[in-house]
Amino acid sequence: MTEAAARPEEAHPGLRRLHLPLRPPLRRLPPAAREALPVALLLPLLLLHLAGTARSSDLPLAAALTTALVLPLAWRHRAPYPVFGTVAAAALLQWLADVQLPADVALLVALYTVAAHTGRRGTLAACAVVVGGALAACLRWSTDGAFAAPFVALAATAVTxxxxxxxxxxxxxxxxxxxERAAHLARQQEQRERLAVAEERARIAREVHDIVxxxxxxxxxxxxxxxxxxxxAPEQATAALLRAAETGRQALTDLRRPLGLLRAGEPDPQRHPLPGIAELEPLADRMRAAGLPVRLDVRGEPxxxxxxxxxxVHRLVQEALTNTLKHAPAGTRAEVRIDCxxxxxxxDVTDDNPAPRPAAASGQGIPGMRERAAAHGGTLSAGPLPDGGWAVRARLRPGGGPAASA
Incomplete structure (x- = not known):
């Protein structure tokens, strides 16, 4: 995902204006303030309504009951059960005092909060309390005994x-x-990206190691x-130095491709072609010029x-011959056999060096070769031959996936 796609409002400033109505200023308040704000607005309005409608003798009791019904709602999200119990108790006192108040709607708000923040059993119990209170209120305050219709309406409102x-x-x-699922997928994606980066870095490190x-x-x-x-023999010395300079230039050319992948400003790292089996003969020529006779035998259709x-295949042969050149004495011969x-x-890369080679098994060369072989579902073994010498044998599957182990 690009940076512009991750923050679309930066790529399209008009989106920022569209987002403003969706984030009202109330969202900037702390949760407790947002919870108490409706109560702070509703309670004065109810008290003003009582001041204009209630009798002066009933006003103190009505105001107290209204406050007891509405004020606890300021803590409804933090303590749903205690708030509902307090409001229900205030409603019971109101019923005992035989006072009808518009603040009874607080019972429905408390019931909604219990259902929205607690389990099924608590919701059923609270709903039963409200329905029972509705039945008691209809029995007391209905006229001409017609309490069924008001009770059904109040009960339906409570259930709703x-x-x-x-x-x-x-x-x-x-x-x-x-x-949570989106966060989990994001973590998985980030982990996959990290693994891909680590794998690419390891691949580039192997390339640079083999080339250098x-x-x-x-x-x-x-x-x-x-x-x-x-x-x-000055002429031979000059020829050797010229060949060394040519090898250095070839190294620079080979390094441009893996290092170009690390540079954002590289115009086209793909323009440097990958060495293949056809480049094994020039590789063998360089080894022969360095003093290691190499016999190359390629069969099949590479x-x-x-x-x-x-x-x-090229890197495996290159690393195996390089190890022979570094560790084998003069006069050692190497043979490369490839069956496509x-x-x-x-x-198969073998040499006839009779001396043991403990250092050849250390370092990153052979582990890197095994990783290369495993990337193509293959295996690689390296070790001394029974009759003397050293052998590196690899078997790759061109159509296979990565091997489980190497």
Missing amino acids: AATLGAHARTTRAHLAVLA GHHLSVMVALTDAAVHVRHR DRLPATVQLT APAAVTV
């Missing part, structure tokens, strides 16, 4: 308030589940050879292999 509160609770819980290790080893060998023969598989079959690609 409870139903709306329960629906609000269910909706809020559903939205909370959706929000190979070319530096060849350059060191060529430079050592030039120093060794500079007096008795051109049919994907570019990524060919790159893996449709179902699998087999890579």
Whole structure:
């Protein structure tokens, strides 16, 4: 997701104006203030109404009962049950005092709050209390014994308030589940992105390791050879130094592609082609020039292999020959055999160095080779041969996924 897509109001300023009505100034108040604000507005209006309609003798009691009914609603969200109990108790006192008040609507508000913030049992109990109070009020204050119609209306109003509160609770819980699911998906997406970045960094690190290790080893060998023969064969020394310079330029060319992926300003890192099986012969020539005779045998149809598989084969052979060049004494010979079959690609790199090579199994070379092979559903083994020498054997599956283990 782009930055503009993450903040659409910055890309389109008109959206900011559309969002303003959806975020009224009341949203900026603390929750307790927002909860108490309706009570602070409603209670004075009810008291003013009583002052204009109630008899002076009944005004103190009516005002006290109105305050007892309405004022607890300021804490309704923080304590639904205690608030409902307080309002119900005030309504009972009102019934005992035989006073009818418009503030009785506070019972419906308290019932709605209980249904919206508590469980089913508490909602049913509160609804039963309100319906029972409605029945008692209709029995006392209905005229001519016609209490059935008012009771049905009040009971239906109570059930409606409870139903709306329960629906609000269910909706809020559903939205909370959706929000948690969205947060979980966002965390998963972020984790996948981190894994992808780590995998890409590891891949680039392997590329740089293989390129630098190979070319530096060849350059060191060529430079050592030039120093060794500079007096008795200046022409050979010059040729070795020129070959070392050519190897260095080739290293710079090979490094442009993986390093270009790390630079945002690189115009086109893809313009540097990936080395494949066809580039193994120039690789073998460089190794021969550095003093390691190499025999290359490629069978099958390598051109049919994907570019990524060919790159893996190239890097495996390059790393194996580089290890031989670094660790084997002069006179060691290496042989590379590659079999490009449709179902699998087999890579064998062996040398005839009879001396043990403990250092070849250390470092990042062989683990990196195993990671490359595992990325194509293959395996790789490296170790000494029974009759002397060293072997690196890999088997890749061009159409297979990553192996579970290598």
